[in-house]
Structures are given as structure tokens and as C-alpha cells.
Amino acid sequence: MSEGRYREGIATHRLDAAEYAENLNDLHPPFDRHEAQVEADRCYFCYDAPCMNACPTQIDIPMFIRQISTDNPLGSAKTIFEQNIFGGMCARVCPTETLCEQVCVREVAEGKPVRIGLLQRYATDTAMKAGAQFFERAPSTGRKVAVVGAGPAGLACAHRLAMHGHEVVVFEARPKPGGLNEYGIAAYKSVDNFAQAEVDYITAIGGIEIRYEQEIGHHFTIGALVLKYDAVFLGMGLGGVNALGGADAQASGSVDAIEWIGELRQAADPGAVPVGRRVVVVGGGMTAIDAAVQARALGADEVTICYRGPRERMKASVYEQEVARSRGVVIRFEMQPSRILTEGGSVSGMEFTRHGETVTIACDQVMKAIGQTLVAPDLGTAADKLVLEGGRIVIDAEGRTSMAKVWAGGDCVNAGEDLTVAAVAQGRDAAESISRALAQ
Template sequence: MAKGQMASGIVAGRLPADRLAENFSDLHPPFAPHEAAVAADRCYFCYDAPCVTACPTAIDIPLFIRQIQTGHPEGAARTIFEQNILGGMCARVCPTETLCEEACVREAAEGKPVEIGRLQRYATDTLMQAGVHPFERAAPTGKTVAVVGAGPAGLACAHRLAMLGHDVVIHEAREKSGGLNEFGIAAYKSTNDFAEAEVDWLLQIGGIRIETGSALGRSVTLEDLRASHDAVFLSMGLAGVNALRAPGEDKDGVRDAVDFIADLRQVEDLTALPVGRDVVVIGGGMTAIDAAVQSKLLGAQNVTIAYRRDRDAMGASRYEQDLAASKGVRILTNVQPVAVHGNGAVREIEIEYTESSGGGLTPTGETIRLKADQVFKAIGQVLDGAPDGVELTGGKIVVTGAGRTSLDRVWAGGDCANGGDDLTVTAVAEGRDAAMDIHARLSSSG
């Protein structure tokens, strides 16, 4: 068997290193200063700016763009970080085309919005590359808070609490911090180990200790954390993946898309990462798009996304769908998997056509088979190992207000909590707001 080849025919090194480097370069190259000035000059600086309302973290977008326009990108970065301490990553991964930029007055008038995301990146990169942290920590309060999960929500919560003078310990199950930003986002959106650098920069505030390899339910329990800390914030994300519920899904070559993306983000040599020749991705969200596009960029010959509803119902934005199509990914809608075929390893996936009507989904009985040596499941994640005593709904932790759970002195936010979109920017907002609620509670308790 050739080096890099697996039993199912999945092969590493389909493309040479230089081609892979080109394929996985920055999706949106950063602005040069003169480009940022031109882009900023297009902003109308609306008084009642709809872009601010559309931003989950409510960044004062007209203000930071005005600061860029007047030659003060560092001030612009502070404006951004006051609301979103992970503004650097959000500038790279936010679906701005359906948030701030879709709401932009220029988009409505001309079909071409102000490039808010790239301007945000220009400002935040300028400050971070200077090695400057814009905030100082308040005097220590003597209060301690445990945060479970070093993803966007947990990091945002920890930073705000530390800035307010509380001591924070983050328990992270993986051996590396960052959560979704480190393990779950397409490599061409976050290049040059930016997620890791952003965590290091965030920790400059002081007062935060991260314990990696510390998983809730294994290394620590919620009871222990409640007993040893003044408050607890749960932000462990969603570790479980939904099953296809189709015969044969246990065959070699069928795996979770989130694991594939995580492997890709952590591998040092892309030529060592195996990919199939004929790849099928089941799902219609951002994870499905990221897995499909990156399979194509790794050298897969045929890549197909199969989604059970129509295209308008896909979780991925139209921009992301068009990006996939531009990379040669085929998108099939109104189809669902019914069986995975192959002798030990996947060789074909059988899909059935569906009809959407009245919010429901009806199988038509008509099926086709797609050639596949690799199948990725991107059909949603579930909370794995919810702590005892926390109320759940729909498989997520029930929260009210700014992340309060059913347990006293326990808050939750991010993907593991109900409500909101499964976006980095939403998780940041939830972590920040929970921190302020925790701070109010700790301040009133003396």
C-alpha cells in the first residue's frame, strides 16, 4: 500500500505543497492603509446606523470607521474591543454579508456595502500587531469565577471578568484553547495561527489561568466548581454530532465533518492530510460548506453537498454557498441519505429525494447513488455530558436574561445554551453579557 493511502482509498498529498499553500491562503487579504482609507471614506456615518443594530455585539461601527478615516486605527480597534474582545477573529469569520453589511445603507442603495469586516480587521490587526492590549485590569476583588470551555463565549466572559478585577480559571477539555476559533473554522479564514495568537493577546489582561485537558465530568465536576468559586460560567460548546440514522454509516471513510476540520486546522503539513477523490458532505450549514470547500482545496476531484431541504433553508449564507460553487463544489438540495454502501469502506452513498411543504419534509421514494470514498456528516451537534441539575431544552442549557441557568451562581452561554445563533460573534456577546451579570451579582454580595 502506498504511503499516505488508507484502506478506503483516501490518499494524502493529492496536490503539491506549493499548490496547497496557495489554496489555503487568506480568503480576504488584509487592507493596506491606503485601501482602508478609501473603504472608510464610503461610509455615510449614519446617525441611526442600521449596521450597529445588525451587529450581535453592538459595535459602534460608524465611530470606528470614522477613526480609521481620520488616521487612528488604534482608536478604532479600542472602540471595537470595548464591545467585542475577539473582534479580530470576528472580522475574519463573521457572516457580515447577512449581518452588518447586509444592513448597510450603501448595500440598499448600490448593492455594494461598506466593507465593514475588512475595515474591522485592519483596525484590530494594527493594534494587535503592535503588541498593545487596550485595557487595564481593575483592582482585585478577591472573587473567583470558574469558566468551563476556552471557546469564544468562555474567553469573552473571562476577559471581561478579569478586567473588572475578578480572578478567573478556565477549564478547557482540549489541550489547546480557542474552541471553535481554533478547531472549527476553515483554515483559509484564519491563517498564520491567528486564533492561538489572539488567545495569547487576550490573556495580557492578567487574572486568567487556563487549565487545558480539564473536562467537566472527568477532571472536575460542577459541584466542585460551585463549592470552590463564587460563580461558574458554562461554555463547553457542543461536542456530540448527530447521527445520519442510515444503514452503513459506520463504514470506513464516514466521519464527522467537525473532526475533519479540526484535523486540518492542527496539521502542520497539509500534504499529510488524507482526502478522498469523491467526497460527499451531508448538511447545509457553515460546517458543511467549510468541509466541502476544504476537501476541494486539498485535491478532491468531485465534492458534493447533499442537503435535505431547499437551498433557501440552508444554514450557510448565500455568499458561502456561492463560494463553494466557485471552488467547484456541487450542491444538491431536497435529498437525504438513506444508506451507505461498500464492503467495509464506503463506496457509494444512496440518497432519496424529498419534498418540502408546510414546514415538513416528505420522502418521495426516488433514490440515486453517488460515488463516494469519503462522507462527512455535518448535520448538527449536540451537547455531550450536560452537568446534573442544569435544566435543558432541545438538548441545550436553558438560560434566562444574561445567561442565568436554573442553578444559583451558574451562568451559561455560547453554543451549549439555548437561544441565539451558533456564531462566534453571538457567543462573544453572550459571554460578555454574562460576565456583566456575574459582576453585578458578585458586587452586590459583598
């Protein structure tokens, strides 16, 4: 029987504390001032820059980089936060390789983009460390807006509403704010409890009350909020997870990847989070990558991502895939899940169909990262209907839903990519729309 990290089955404490610290450290160490200056010097200060246009929040990237190069990091942070109050987290989790950095003219010219994400982190970290706040509330309008969900969409909306002088009450189902920033993103992308620090920084503007453990249906309904508040913003994300269909099993060892990631993020001791010796991650998005990389980080010996589609359809970027491979994760394509195999109530393997053949991978743990679903919100006595499409809330260009006085944004809507940065843009823009509506 193997000892330590090679113990069979699902186990905790495969590694020692130092190894956990090393493995779950920052994916990209932050720039120091010198590195930031050197990198900022590489920016050409493009006009109508492609990077800016590739950013869902339209941050004026050339300007914020120029401000770093002139040793004006606070001005730089303000440029970022004006467009994206979650600029700190986005600097950590944005797939920059498929957004701003992909279209950087230096990527085009020499295959080496300006490292915009790390520069953004430098500027925002500097400002947050200095406790510099750039926004004030406008005089109170006396209007009250309810926001459902304290994730990136909800808080971006709340912050912008607060700037405009509205009172905001945020209803959050979980005991902590941050949404997927807190519960759904790999630990190595957000070290040192950054998500909570960021929420504190954002809510410091005032006028934002967050009520925790308030679940739609249990504690309130959308209809009730519509009656009580001048406007409602829905940013509750996707509360449900897709099932593996017939192949799913309740066997011990079958876990939902996003829950497992959340468990690890909330764990005081990462070693206490159980992980298999051999892990199969089913899925092809960033959550699959985050789960797989962290399973390796916790000491799993073999980790295989099985994606049902071909390589080119995989949602996780090529860069993310490279990160996973560099951490020892095997990625296999065109693996259609068939069923989870069990022995004595525990997972013993997973069966796939691949080009008509049955492929079996022995494992102790299966992590499902096959997407999340919207839990249709309880509308209560509301007269209007909430129109959905493809299982998501339909919004117009301003973020308005089919219900009067109700806006929505983030993962729960059927617009934009499921990215933190897209959620922030939608929350912010909905807040502007709400403000315009309330002013009438």
C-alpha cells in the same frame, strides 16, 4: 490507475506544497492602509446605524470606520474591542453578508455594502501587531470565577471578568484554547495561527488561568465548581455530533466534518490530511461549506454538498454557497440521507432519497456536517438541576441558568445563533451579570 491528485480512494498529498499554500490562503486578503482608507471613505457614518444594530455584539461600526478614515486605527480597534474582544476573529469568520453588511445602507442603495468585516480586520490587526492593549484589570475583588471552555464564549466572559478584577480559572478539555476558533473553523479563514495569537492577546490582560485537558466528568464536575468558586460560567460548546441515524456507518471513509476540519487546522502539513477523490458532505450549514471547500483545497476531484432541505432553508448564507461553488463544489438540495454504501469496509457511495426516488452518489469519503449536540454536563453533587430545552441549556436574558451561581453562553445555550459573534456577546454579557451578582 490514476496518479497524483486523481488517485482513487482516500489519499494524502494529492497536491504539491505550493498548491496547498495557494488553496488554503486567506479567503479575503487583508486591506492595506490605502485600501482601508478608500473603503472607510465609503461609510456614511449613519446615525443609529443599521449595521451596529445588526451586530450581535453591537460594535459601534460607524465610529470605528471613521477612526480608520482619520488614520486612528488604534482608536478604531479600541472601539471594536470594547464591545467584542474577539473582534479579530469575528472580522474573519462572521457571516457579515447576513449581519452588518446586509443592512448597510450602501447595500440598500447600490448593492455594494461597505466592507465592514475587512475594515474591522484592518483595525484589529493593526492594534494586535502593535501589541496595543486597551484594557486593564480593576483592583482585585478577591472573587474567583470558574469558566468551562476556552472558546469564544468562555474567553469573552473571562476577559470581561478579569477587567472587573475577578480571578478567573478556565477549564478547557482540549490541549489548546480557542474552541471552535481553533478546531472548528476553516483554515482559509484563520491563517497564520491567528486563533492562538488572539487568545494570547486576550489573556494578556492577566488574571486568567487556563487549565488544559480538563474534561467535565473526568476531572471535575459542575457541582464541584459551584462549591469551590463564587460563580461558574458554562461555555463548553457542543461536544457531541449528530449521527446520521440508521444510515450511519463505521466504515472507513465516514468522518465527522468538524473533526476533519479540526484535524486539518492542527496539521503541520495539510497534505498529510487524507481526503477522498470524491467526497460527499452531508449538511447545510457553515461547517458543511468549510469542509467541502477545504476538501477541494486538498485536491478532492468531486465534492458534493447534499442538503436535505430546500435551497431557501440552507443555513449557510447565499454568499457562503457562492464561495463554495466558485471553488468547484456542487451543492444539491432536498437530498434526504438514506445510507452509506460500502465495499470491503470502505465507503463507496451514499444513497439519498429525493422526492421519493433513490439517488446514489459514488464517493470515497462522507463528511457529516449535520450538527452538533450538547453533551449534558456532569453536575456531580449539585443540588440544582440544569434545565435544558431542545437539547441546549436554558438561560435568561442575562445568561443565568436554572442553577444558582451558574451562567452559560455560546453554542451550548438555546439562545441566539450559533455564531462566534453571538457566543462572544453572551460571554461578555454573562460576565457583566456575574459581576453585578458578586457585587451584591
